[in-house]
Amino acid sequence: MSVELMSDHLTKTLSQVRSELLAGLSDTDREAYIYLVDWLRETDVASRALRVGDTAPDFLLPDAHGRLHSSEHLRSEGPLVVSFYRGGWCPFCNSELRALQAVKAEFDSLGANLVVVSPETRDLPRQLKQQLNLDLTMLADVDHGVAISYGVLFRVPDDTKAHCAGQGYNFGHRHGSTEWMLPMPATFVIDQDGVVRNTFVEPDFTIRQEPSDILTKIRQLAGSQTEDASPSDE
Template sequence: MNYDKMRADLLAAFSPTDWEAYNFLMNWIREQDFASRALNVGDTAPDFLLPDADGRLVSSEQLRREGPLVISFFRGGWCPYCTAELCTLQAAKQEFEDLKANVVVLSPDTRHFPREMKRSFGLDLQVLADVDHGVAMSYGVLFSVPEETRAYYTSLGINLGERHGSSMWMLPLPATYVVDRSGQIQNAFIAPDFTIRQEPIEILAAVRRLAAES
C-alpha cells in the first residue's frame, strides 16, 4: 500500500476553498518554523504513559525495552491523510512485528473517537490518546491552530475542542520517530506539510538498520 498514491488521490479532490485553506496553513506553519523546534536524531525521546483506544495505559519505556519503538504523531481520525497513513502502517504491521518492533500512533483525539476510528478502518494498531497534548509538546511538534484554520475546520463540521476535550485548539505536526532500547531517537521524520507522511518502507529500513546494529 503506497501512501503517496493515496495522497495524490486526496489532493485531486481539493476544491478552490480547500486549496486556499491548505496554502494558508502551510505558509503559516513555515513562517513560524515549527519543525525546527521538534526533537531530532540523537535526542532523548521523552517517555510517556498514555491510554489506548480501550482505556488501557501503555508505557513507552516498556515498549522500547522490547525492541525498536516506532512513534507516529497524527492529527486525528477526522483527517483523511492521517487515516491513509494509518492504513499503510496497518498493512506493514506484520513486517514490524517480524523485526520485534512496536508501533504506536498518537493523536489528540480522546474518549470514543480513537475506538471508532479503529473500528471504521479495521485497524489493530496501538492508537494512543495524547491527553492534553503533553507528549506532542514534549517532542516539540505541537502548535496552536490559527483562527483562519479553525474557521475552515468548523465550516467542515470538525470541532477539535470536542474531539480533544479542551477549549484550546492544538494539533501536532505529523511526525514519525524510531527510538532505540536506550531511549535515543535514531530516525526522525517531521512534516510541516500535513499531507506528507513517511512511507512504511522507509520506516522499516530505519528499523532494520537499528536491529542490525543491535
C-alpha cells in the same frame, strides 16, 4: 470502503494516495491547505521537534480501550516507533494509518513496537479502529503533553480554525480541551536506550513517511545493534 477498494488502496504508496486526495480537494479546501502549510513553514514549528541523538521523553498514555501503555516498557522490548497523526477527520492521516496497518506484521517480525498518537479522546480512537479495521496501538495524547514534549504541537491559527469549524470539526470537543491544538504529523524511531535514531517531521501535513522507509531504518538499527553486541577481535 469495500474489501476490494481497501486492498487496492493498500497497494499504493502514500505518495500516490496523496496525489489522488489533493486532486479531489475543493478550491476552498485547497486554499486552506496552502495557508496552513505556509503558516507552519513561516513560524518554523518543525525546528522545535526532537532530533536524531536526542533522548525521547517517556510517556504513559491510554489506548483506544482505556489500557495504559508505557513507552519505557515498549522500548525495552525493541525499537519503538511513535507516529503522530491529527485525527480521524483527516483523510491523509487515515491513509497513513491504513498503510501502517498493511505492514504491521513486518514491524512485529522485527520486534518493533509501533504506536500511533493523536489528541483525540473519548470514544473517537476506538471508533476509528473499527471504521478502518485497524489492529494498531492507538494512543490518546491527553492534554497534548506528548506532542509538546516531542516538539510537534502548534496552536491552530484563527483562519484554519474558522475553516475547520465551517467544515463541522470542533477540535476542542474532540480533544476534550478548550484550546485548539494539533500535532504536525511526524514519525520517530527510538532505540531501546530511549535515543531518537530517525525522525520524519514535515510541515506539509499531506506528506507522510512511507512505511517501507520506517522499516528500513528499523532493520538498519537492528543491524547496528547486532554489530555492537558482537565480540571484538583479539
